[in-house]
Amino acid sequence: MLYLCLSVLASSLIFVVFKLFDRFKVETLYAIVTNYVVACLVGLLFYTGDVPYSEIARKPWFWGTLALGLLFIVVFNLIAATAQRIGVSVASVATKMSLVIPVVFGMVVYGEELGIGKQIGILLALAAVYFASIKGKSIRVRRPSLLLPLGVFLGSGIIDTSIKYIQEVYIHENEYPLFSATVFGAAALTGILFAIGKSRHTPLRMDVRNILGGVALGIPNYFSIYFLLKALQNDTLNSASIFTINNVAIVMFSTLLGIVLFKEEISGKNWFGIGLAVISILLVALF
Template structure:
């Protein structure tokens, strides 16, 4: 579980940094592009992948993840602008349905009573924790954004799991290739923004992106390690990661950003803790 805890910590730190970006007028797209450069540099420093390994990565899967990572960022941003952060966050968290179904039907995991109970409590916790009023009124045509968020985040969880199961080459080599692809996609997108929309590239965004990339690198790395360590129980990783981000994110939101939290939200946070406990116990007791 240590890898899950480390991944949760890095994931919430990334969310906090992105939230602070608006306060300090950081251009998020520029920061995201440099974030992938930081991930590439860290991958090389810590793993020293050989060229032969880099050219032997599972091409289709690496390209799919590499393209989807920055594209999902753009989709999430569009969703927040069109329907608000609350509904977008709900769509992202409820995407847990997709990897859980994949655990059952694609990865052949057996679900005991404790795990089923934990997942049910967990899904209710997601709804309760994210149950907040949104001031953004969405048009019917805008509903495509949360749908894409739901599908996109669900699929990328499943693809990372498949990548973790591939023992043909070190997954660290594949991660470096993925980060390179994501950097290229983000750079092309930023190039369009700079040339067409006349947005200036600023040094502050580079420094912020490097810090962001360090935590994003840790988030993905520890997430992959968790899947490797708990290869026969992917649903545990999916659910514990999701619930943990909700709990820690909510605590930091309350303390650091003074976010208003309702009684229903507090019940949801408590239920998320119960869900993690049940799912953890299911690892020890096959009930």
């Protein structure tokens, strides 16, 4: 449970850093690219063995990391587009509701069994994510705009599912830092190519604020993945339980951090969602 708690803490800090970007006028795209470079370097730093650069491409998980790196950038841009065109609440709900995909994958592929308590807990978790995320009016999305949150939902779910599958089948525990570093390195390369492509319309600009923002984001970003990989080794909880607790706890904890650090206003629906989150976590963890 310690690694799961650390993963939740690291993931929640990512939202805090994103919130601070507006305050310090950090340009998100450049900070994101820097963040992936930093996360890659942190992974290489924490890898205890010799880094076999020439052998990385021969690792059975190598091509999976390239695909994940590309997905990280694509999903990030989908989240940004969803938040800007439809609303932050829709983006948040679509991201966290994606926990359904790895849960179903675990049941189908690994034959993970879910007792009635865990089934109720997962259903409450979905409701908790919705109520804890909505701000003001209820979420309403027009049909033509559904493709954006659908892309976020599928992309986020595929990322979590792929991480679980690769962790289960291909990675040795001592390779977690190297695997994470390679994923972030692939995301950094994809992000750099994306930024270069965008520079045709908008000149590239890098300043100290963007670099510092990327450093502040990259460190918790790396550990959110590293600790999730460690948590997935849990002998007591299956992957369905871990992804449920992880996603719901992130929503709950990041909401509480918003209250404490940024004096965000929380509605009755949000408090109801937080309450459901606590109940769902208890059900999934105890049964």
